[in-house]
Amino acid sequence: MLLSPQRGITYGPVHSRRLGRSLGINILPAGRKVCNFDCRYCQYGWTDPRFLASMKESDFPAVADVLDAVASTLKTLFEPPAYLTFSGNGEPTLHPRFGEIVEGVARLRDALAPRARTAILSNSSRVTDAGVRKALARLDVRIMKLDAGTEECFQRYNRPVEGLTLEAVVEGLRALPGTTIQTLLTAGPVGNLDEKETAAWLERVDAIRPRAVQLYTLDRGAPCEQLVAATRDELTAVGVRVEALGIQAEVF
Numbered sequence: 001m002l003l004s005p006q007r008g009i010t011y012g013p014v015h016s017r018r019l020g021r022s023l024g025i026n027i028l029p030a031g032r033k034v035c036n037f038d039c040r041y042c043q044y045g046w047t048d049p050r051f052l053a054s055m056k057e058s059d060f061p062a063v064a065d066v067l068d069a070v071a072s073t074l075k076t077l078f079e080p081p082a083y084l085t086f087s088g089n090g091e092p093t094l095h096p097r098f099g100e101i102v103e104g105v106a107r108l109r110d111a112l113a114p115r116a117r118t119a120i121l122s123n124s125s126r127v128t129d130a131g132v133r134k135a136l137a138r139l140d141v142r143i144m145k146l147d148a149g150t151e152e153c154f155q156r157y158n159r160p161v162e163g164l165t166l167e168a169v170v171e172g173l174r175a176l177p178g179t180t181i182q183t184l185l186t187a188g189p190v191g192n193l194d195e196k197e198t199a200a201w202l203e204r205v206d207a208i209r210p211r212a213v214q215l216y217t218l219d220r221g222a223p224c225e226q227l228v229a230a231t232r233d234e235l236t237a238v239g240v241r242v243e244a245l246g247i248q249a250e251v252f
Contacts, residue, residue: 001220001221002043002044002045002220002221002222002223003043003044003220004031005030005031005032005033005044005088005089006024006026006030006031006088006089007030007031008026008030008069009025009026009027009030009061009065009066009069009070010023010024010025010026010069010070010073011023011024011026011088012024012081013077013081016083016085017216017219017252018121018143018182018214018252019082019083019085019119019141020082020083021079021081021082021083022081022082022083022084022085022119023070023073023074023077023081023083023084023085023116024085024087024088025066025070025084025085025086025087025088025092025105026087026088026089027060027061027066027086027088027092027095027098027101028060028061028088028089028090028091028092028094028095029055029059029060029061029089030061030089031089032048032051032089033045033047033048033089033090034051034052034055034089034090034091034094035047035052035090035091035094035123036052036091036094036123036125036126036160036161036164037091037123037125037158037159037160037161038158038159038160039123039147039157039158039159039184040157040159040190040222040223040224040226040227041184041186041218041222041223041224041227042222042223043220043221043222044089044090045223046223047090052161057096057097060095060096060097061095063097063100063101063104066101066104066105067101067104067105067108070084070105070108071108071112074108074112074113075112080112080113080115080116081113081116082115082116082117083116083117083118083119083141084105084109084113084116084117084118084119085118085119085120085121086102086105086118086119086120086121086122086139087120087121091122091123091125091126092120092121092122093120093122093125093126093132093135093136094126098132098135099131099132099134099135099138102118102135102136102138102139103135103138105118106118106138117140117141118138118139118140118141119139119140119141119142119143120136120139120141120142120143121143121182122136122142122143122144122145123144123145123158124144124145124146124169124172124173125160125161125164125169127144127169127172127173127175127176128164128168128169128171128172129172133172133175133176136176137176137178141180142176142178142179142180143179143180143181143182143214144173144176144179144180144181144182144210145158145181145182145183145184146169146170146173146181146182146183146201146204146205146208147183147184147185147192147201148166148192148197148200148201149197149198149199149200149201149202149203149204150166150196150197150200151165151166151167153192153197153200154166154169156190157190157191157192166204170204170207170208173208173210174207174208174209178210178211179208179210179211180210180211180212180213180214181205181208181210181212181213181214182213182214182216183201183213183214183215183216184216184217184218185215185216185217185230185234185235185238186217186218186222186227186228186229186230187227187228187229187230187234188226188227188228189226190224190226190227191226191227191228193230193234198238198241202241202242202245205242205245205247206245206247209247210247211247211248212247212248212249212250213239213242213247213248213249213250214249214250214252215235215238215239215242215249215250215251215252216235216251216252217229217230217235218230232251235251235252236251239251
């Protein structure tokens with residue numbers, strides 16, 4: 001079953017498989033998926049390319065509205081969350097004033113929930129931009145997507161906007177130290193789980209040298225019916241190969 005997009009700026013706290021008790025922050029338009037990927041497994045369904053192409057800054061929540069919503073939510077919580085996580089209806093770094101929002105949320109965290117950490121779940125697409133990398137580096141935890149090892153798989157599986165290449169994404173990730181790579185593995189005719197692709201992906205991971213790699217598979221419905229969830233044994237086998245590179249692997 002697919003999820004409905006978030007209709008507010010904050011949601012939760014939710015129990016995240018990767019972060020524990022996390023307050024979600026959605027800085028994308030309410031009720032709409034906004035992403036420059038169209039991944040075959042996306043829990044929010046397919047991307048509307050017409051809406052993406054026509055978007056302007058006024059379609060996004062204003063910076064002041066985002067900060068007001070985060071402050072208001074933190075003040076009403078009986079127990080502060082472990083994480084303040086940029087996630088929501090697609091790719092958070094698409095907000096034209098992403099860096100300004102990151103700085104504002106960090107100040108609110110320091111004042112209202114000093115033990116919480118800031119985090120992001122990102123598709124890594126805008127890590128190619130130096131300004132976005134600077135904002136990402138301000139966050140405590142950066143969980144960045146890398147599902148493919150070859151350009152062919154990247155274009156088929158993640159289906160990025162025209163002009164974005166896997167090579168550019170990998171180079172951007174190499175320039176952003178201390179990241180955690182997240183990878184969703186699936187089998188099936190359009191999946192990414194085969195020996196050739198896994199070997200190529202491992203080479204990319206080794207080049208990036210992340211602090212950790214998180215491996216997971218389908219947990220909810222997917223818009224593409226040709227995908228098959230990876231088994232626990234398959235995820236674990238890939239994790240063993242990551243560990244052989246001297247990089248921590250976590251299987252979810």
